[in-house]
Amino acid sequence: QKEVEQNSGPLSVPEGAIASLNCTYSDRGSQSFFWYRQYSGKSPELIMFIYSNGDKEDGRFTAQLNKASQYVSLLIRDSQPSDSATYLCAVIHGPTNAGKSTFGDGTTLTVKP
């Protein structure tokens, strides 16, 4: 089992729809969770971070964390073609692996005009 798992996709949604990206993690003691966006040929850029259970909203993006289910998601409302990219979920592990961070393999999102 991978430490951080994401559906590889591709996930395709029409413009204006909600895109839902999911991520599960195996280390129950994980503390911090991040979503990065990576355009083809570019390096990842941070979109959201979340530390507590529940929802965190920033513009069109909402991160959701459920530590009991070891699940973190990213919702993109009113999806735009410019949102087409690979989305990486990253986790910082708990005290027994202090400081260790793991990235998922990413989900490729395509928003069709």
Add this chain to the structure above:
Amino acid sequence: GAVVSQHPSRVICKSGTSVKIECRSLDFQATTMFWYRQFPKQSLMLMATSNEGSKATYEQGVEKDKFLINHASLTLSTLTVTSAHPEDSSFYICSARKDIDTEAFFGQGTRLTVV
């Protein structure tokens, strides 16, 4: 967000030569820096984790004598690809983190081509 600068963005070198890539955190002190390699359409592969003033921790399968990492200060880490070969051609990306449990910010990446 914080700024991490990576240089050069592109480099072409001859087989057998060495190439140095710099990673600088411009507006914060990075306790930890990470080096990744990414082949086309593949995921990020962590090569090594570097803490200031100590030896880098390499991931399994990464040759430490080939990929030399130096983290001499809280704002600078370097990756030197020694005796480069065409199979070392890849996209190399660094990231830097201020604290142990905070987000990491990525440099722009370096596309290395070995001919």
